[in-house]
Amino acid sequence: MHYYGCIYRAPLLAPGSSPYLVLPHAKIERTLLDQALASGQIKLIQPAKAVNLIRRSPEAISGIRYQDEQGIHEAYAPLVVGADGHKSVVREQMGVEVAAYHYDHAYLGLEAQRPTHYENAMRVHLHPDGGILLMPRPDRVGVGVLVAADSANYWLKLPHEKIDVEVNAYHYDYAFI
Numbered sequence: 001m002h003y004y005g006c007i008y009r010a011p012l013l014a015p016g017s018s019p020y021l022v023l024p025h026a027k028i029e030r031t032l033l034d035q036a037l038a039s040g041q042i043k044l045i046q047p048a049k050a051v052n053l054i055r056r057s058p059e060a061i062s063g064i065r066y067q068d069e070q071g072i073h074e075a076y077a078p079l080v081v082g083a084d085g086h087k088s089v090v091r092e093q094m095g096v097e098v099a100a101y102h103y104d105h106a107y108l109g110l111e112a113q114r115p116t117h118y119e120n121a122m123r124v125h126l127h128p129d130g131g132i133l134l135m136p137r138p139d140r141v142g143v144g145v146l147v148a149a150d151s152a153n154y155w156l157k158l159p160h161e162k163i164d165v166e167v168n169a170y171h172y173d174y175a176f177i
Helices: 025-038 089-094 152-157 160-168
Strands: 049-057 060-068 071-076 105-113 123-125 132-136 140-148
Touching: 049 071, 049 089, 105 160
Parallel strands: none
Antiparallel strands: 049 060, 060 071, 105 140, 123 132, 132 140
């Protein structure tokens, strides 16, 4: 949806397709970034954190202050896009409110190669430490794991091999990844 109403309508299920809609956010974001970089009109600075907006007037934003490993810098642009995460400095300084709901858990989203014998069915496996949701796609399986709400840094710092071990520990008689 858009300010002016529906801008695109897609069928829920295309003939011969998987019956599940799984949006691979990392791939979507990577594609958008690749296209922006290919334009030659942007410069990517990573890692960096938005500090605050630069305003030409109370209503007009002309840039952003950001912090990287070398310190605080300013960048000016005719369009500033707020894509700085769920605790967005840009959104906050624009005055856009969000009704945050604080869950007692978090969702860890993974992908794995789809075994040839895997049936075309979504599965939920319950475990005392958190549930696991398996979502089949034509050649991959989406794996969603419920983890402790404050464990994001732990999971983000784990090497892939350790994530496999941790997720597989959630169920004793079936290896998910």
